[in-house]
Amino acid sequence: MDTYFLAIILILFASFFQGTFGLGMKYMAPLKWEAWWLLHSFIAMIVVPGIWAFIAIPDLLAVIAQTDNDTLLLAAFFGFLWGIGGILFGVSVEKTGISITYGIVMGLAASMGSVIPLFQIEGALSQPSFPTIMIGVVLLLVGVAITAVAGVQRDRLKAENDSMDKSIKLGVIIAVASGILSAFLNIGFSNAAPVAQVAVAEYGVGTQNASLASWVVVLPGAFAMNGGYAIFRLIQNNSWGSYKNPNSGKAYKWAILAGIFWFAALGVYGQGAALMGNLGPVIGWPILLGLALIISNIWGYRSGEWKNAAKPFRVLLIGLAVLIIAICILGYANY
Template sequence: MSAAAWGGLAMVLVAGALAGNCMLPMKFTRRWHWENTWLVFSLVSLVVLPWALALLLAGNVMEVYRGLSPVEWLLPLALGAGWGIAQVLFGLSIARLGLALGCAIIVGLGSLFGTLVPLFFKNREVLGTARGALILCGLAVMVAGIVVSAQAGRRREQGQGKSSGRGYRMALALAVLCGLMAPMVNYSFAFGQDIADRAMRLGVPATHAGYAVWPVGLAGGLIPNLVYSFYLLFRNRTWSVFHGPWAADAGMAALMGVFWMGAMSIYGVASVYLGALGTSVGWGLFQIFNIMAANVSGVLTGEWRNAPAGALRTLYAGLVLLACATVILAAGNR
């Protein structure tokens, strides 16, 4: 690989580490309920930071937007909204199906289609080449690693006496739908490149032009997240929680937003360095590092304490498969 591609790979590694740990601060909230934290997280990650980065790094971003046709901004907006719906479905399906199987379906489908769809629509000619064969092989190993990691999670839950959830058939349908919609945040970025192209025509460097895409796509994702947060706040009558001491929990929620948007923005820059396949192979690598970081973080923070030895061995096997998938996908991106 070229020096630029190696740099892109390093950035995807950092992005994956941030994404894999973006929910970690939620463990340290004390008073706030899930919906209080999620509301602030959504506002920081989907409004404040995308706009701040765009205004700081994407030149005269309002001039970029003024010159767009309706299709050029409606497509990434709609795809972002689909991803926002997937965020809501994720919580619902995990609650009913269990973390291990739910994540295997959702993350597996999201990683697979998030890689294949941009590849098929934007670089279809690669599929019939040796590079394409390597990429497909890497995807197969990646999915195997995700499934094995999920199996480790199931064994951990069984060993710790945790339930796998209820309403299996409905939960399974929700998980499949969520997995199909989850990569829409990547579609929004990949198919929002007309916005980045216009930014570059106005003098914005290629590595910064992607910052102009995020406010549009993530605005679509904001709506479902806000609606669901407001619904829970009213249903659970947890608005009053905001009236008490708030600084520590708000800081944790904001830190979640910094981690998540930091991950997405670094991934966006990395996709440029990775070349023509940046939004396909790059997405697969991003998801691999995301899963690996989340699992390692789980071990370090005690989630696997008292887990059976067999569950840990299965987890390590899954991580080895994901590491192998990284090597194969990186080779396919040469």
């Protein structure tokens, strides 16, 4: 199979996981948010990537030990910044609603997470694919904006009052900060490339599997923020007893499944991006998030979120069509 075609297939699979893992958040009860989130983030950011990476790279610890400390610290720091963005996402949702927040965050995370690694490549402006990539990224932003507008129109039809209007400006500012910080997950992965290079050059690991080493050094920083904040909430609210709630088996199951799906998205995406070469994080990341947005809306439609909202749904279809065109352009950019 052609390497680039295989890379695209892998990112398609990753997008399915990315667009699906959020379904688990509908099954938090009877666990408190912080109890569910601590378990979920530990599975997603520590357990699954660690087990997968050790299976694929038996000498993982030696690979990490041989990598420059500055690279490791920077990668973990970028992961920590992404973690802050994730917490701000939740704050913004409380103030503006999921549709506005999701649109802003996805658009900024996809575009900045693509453009910043692009400009870190030496001679980025002279890359033959540079104009095509920029056109694809701009179209992706347009598509995300249209889907956000559709979501806002849908929510207005269902809202009984406009109680969020007073806090919407602050919510938008927080969402912008979340979107910028959320881009650092991919920036961290891109800057952790030296770890994967050591695995390939010194230990004969395949390019696909070597990408897992990059995630292993980025995600502890992400967990430090997510897990730390969850523990803070558990202490603040004295909600440790939530773990003992009866009939919480389904919540535990979905916390684990959502964690597996969350890293499956990143792990498979990383393998696809690695096969694309230097431009993998530049092109693969916006494709991942764009397709994930499409898939999450498909799940939303199936669950009845767009019921009795015919006009907003037509707007959504326009946005999804623009996203598909943008994804095709980005896919072509590195062909």
